[in-house]
Amino acid sequence: MTFSVYNILVTVFIVGFLYSLKLMNSPVTAARGNLLGGLCILSVVAATILEYGVISRGTLWISMGAGGAVGLILALKTAIIRMPQLVALLNGLGGGASTLTAFAVLGYTHDGTYTTVVTAGLAIIIGSVTFSGSMIAAAKLEHKISQKPIVFTGHNAIGYLLVILMGAILTFLTLTSHHPYVSILLIAVALTFGIIFTIRIGGADMPVTISLLNSLSGLAASVAGFTVRNPILIAVGAVVGAGGFILTQIMCRAMNRTLYNVVMGRTTVASGKKRQEYLTPASTSARMPEKTGESDVDLLRKSACIIIVPGYGMALSQAQHAVKALYDALLAMEKDVQFAIHPVAGRMPGHMNVLLAEADIPYDRLLEMDDANKLFKNTDVVLVVGANDVVNPAAATAEGTPIYGMPILTVAEAKRVIIFNLDEKPGYAGVENSLYGMDTVTLRLGDAKEQIQKLTKAL
Amino acid sequence: MWFMALIFVVTLAAGYRIIRNIPSLLHTPLMSGMNALSGVTVVGALVVMGTAIVHESSILAAAAVFLATVNIVAGFLVTHRMLRMFKKKKPNKRQP
Numbered sequence: 001m002t003f004s005v006y007n008i009l010v011t012v013f014i015v016g017f018l019y020s021l022k023l024m025n026s027p028v029t030a031a032r033g034n035l036l037g038g039l040c041i042l043s044v045v046a047a048t049i050l051e052y053g054v055i056s057r058g059t060l061w062i063s064m065g066a067g068g069a070v071g072l073i074l075a076l077k078t079a080i081i082r083m084p085q086l087v088a089l090l091n092g093l094g095g096g097a098s099t100l101t102a103f104a105v106l107g108y109t110h111d112g113t114y115t116t117v118v119t120a121g122l123a124i125i126i127g128s129v130t131f132s133g134s135m136i137a138a139a140k141l142e143h144k145i146s147q148k149p150i151v152f153t154g155h156n157a158i159g160y161l162l163v164i165l166m167g168a169i170l171t172f173l174t175l176t177s178h179h180p181y182v183s184i185l186l187i188a189v190a191l192t193f194g195i196i197f198t199i200r201i202g203g204a205d206m207p208v209t210i211s212l213l214n215s216l217s218g219l220a221a222s223v224a225g226f227t228v229r230n231p232i233l234i235a236v237g238a239v240v241g242a243g244g245f246i247l248t249q250i251m252c253r254a255m256n257r258t259l260y261n262v263v264m265g266r267t268t269v270a271s272g273k274k275r276q277e278y279l280t281p282a283s284t285s286a287r288m289p290e291k292t293g294e295s296d297v298d299l300l301r302k303s304a305c306i307i308i309v310p311g312y313g314m315a316l317s318q319a320q321h322a323v324k325a326l327y328d329a330l331l332a333m334e335k336d337v338q339f340a341i342h343p344v345a346g347r348m349p350g351h352m353n354v355l356l357a358e359a360d361i362p363y364d365r366l367l368e369m370d371d372a373n374k375l376f377k378n379t380d381v382v383l384v385v386g387a388n389d390v391v392n393p394a395a396a397t398a399e400g401t402p403i404y405g406m407p408i409l410t411v412a413e414a415k416r417v418i419i420f421n422l423d424e425k426p427g428y429a430g431v432e433n434s435l436y437g438m439d440t441v442t443l444r445l446g447d448a449k450e451q452i453q454k455l456t457k458a459l
Numbered sequence: 460m461w462f463m464a465l466i467f468v469v470t471l472a473a474g475y476r477i478i479r480n481i482p483s484l485l486h487t488p489l490m491s492g493m494n495a496l497s498g499v500t501v502v503g504a505l506v507v508m509g510t511a512i513v514h515e516s517s518i519l520a521a522a523a524v525f526l527a528t529v530n531i532v533a534g535f536l537v538t539h540r541m542l543r544m545f546k547k548k549k550p551n552k553r554q555p
Contacts (some may be wrong), residue, residue, distance in 0.1 A: 052509025067528025
């Protein structure tokens with residue numbers, strides 16, 4: 001790499017990218033950060049087009065124009081609830097682009113240095129895994145394929161075999177010729193591995209999966225940057241790789257699961273015997289009587305301090321606008337209303353915050369788990385809307401179940417709890433909710449949206 | 460090579476430090492924003508396009524430019540859409 005004007009310019013932009021992410025620290029500056037990031041990319045692309053003299057290429061403008069149009073449509077037409085799918089899809093495209101770039105270098109140029117071959121091979125592997133993995137994740141989120149972990153016979157063996165195969169092809173590439181067909185074979189094997197890898201991850205583990213794929217798409221770009229000797233690619237890819245990894249860690253911690261367990265598909269499977277123990281006693285004591293005497297409306301009227309706990313069930317029944325109406329009604333009665341959000345509520349990190357923001361709920365009313373847990377003691381009523389596992393006190397006691405040890409929102413500490421859920425069935429993790437049997441808890445079954453609307457009207 | 464490796468390590472560490480402090484409130488826009496940034500791989504495709512000596516490379520590069528452009532454009536726009544929802548809340552803060 002030489003210290004040309006281009007390289008110096010591009011290094012300056014790296015600082016711009018880092019600053020744009022720093023602005024993401026607060027909702028007030030985040031939009032500016034995003035704008036700056038976009039501007040940086042635009043400038044870098046423009047500089048690269050000029051530096052490498054491709055400005056007059058017809059193919060460039062056709063592919064860019066088409067890509068821009070497709071991107072525009074995707075961005076404007078996708079509903080906020082489908083954001084996880086879109087992010088997964090776009091991740092995949094980024095990975096795919098890195099693969100193609102690395103393939104073009106490895107298969108069709110004659111720069112056979114060790115660095116080029118190894119980094120191109122790695123970029124092909126990571127990019128392809130990102131591509132096929134993201135497509136599977138997007139399909140799962142779209143319900144095109146089952147959200148349940150799909151496990152093939154000898155799943156692990158197939159996985160390991162593919163890894164060994166990729167290693168072997170990579171070694172072959174460094175030792176002998178790099179004929180395009182070898183690269184194509186490598187792509188095929190890596191794509192298969194991506195499918196095998198993602199298909200057995202369950203729907204509720206998607207926050208982890210998407211974060212991981214996000215990290216990989218950055219890593220693929222970064223490694224491809226080594227292949228084409230471009231500092232901006234290396235830098236920005238590395239930043240995204242690090243960021244995705246942080247989110248992966250946060251999500252794993254919020255579920256008290258190791259990354260290994262998640263990618264091994266150990267969601268609801270495993271731990272069969274112990275799980276049964278916890279299922280049986282709870283289900284016999286279920287079906288508790290309606291605790292009447294005072295209606296939900298009276299209860300809410302009397303309460304001063306209310307916390308709403310939204311879960312993915314709220315998003316599924318599209319109840320967020322009904323919740324917003326309820327929020328407004330309570331606000332008009334001069335109640336103190338806040339929202340408590342569990343880190344893994346939804347299908348990607350921070351998903352629930354965005355859904356509530358879409359429904360016009362001010363973000364300063366949204367509490368993170370730790371802050372909310374401090375407040376529950378002094379809360380008069382907690383309204384749980386379509387959340388189950390994340391408020392299940394069994395997480396502390398039900399050893400051997402998937403939720404054991406998972407930090408939860410401790411709603412049981414509040415004076416009263418009203419739960420709006422579709423049914424009494426256990427949540428995704430398959431563990432009976434021990435909240436349902438408690439004296440302070442009222443259960444309102446049925447469509448959360450209708451229930452909330454009824455309640456709002458009555459107020 | 461050593462310079463490229465240095466860039467990799469430094470930006471990895473810087474990114475880690477910066478992103479660790481971002482609140483979970485903004486994790487979805489953060490992720491879609493980072494997603495758009497990973498579309499920077501378009502630069503690699505442009506380099507290949509510029510240095511291509513055979514036709515196949517140009518075709519592959521053009522395909523890569525297409526995919527990466529979708530990634531960038533959709534990523535930034537959708538992030539903007541989400542962040543605007545967060546932004547307009549500021550004025551009607553009612554609670555003390």
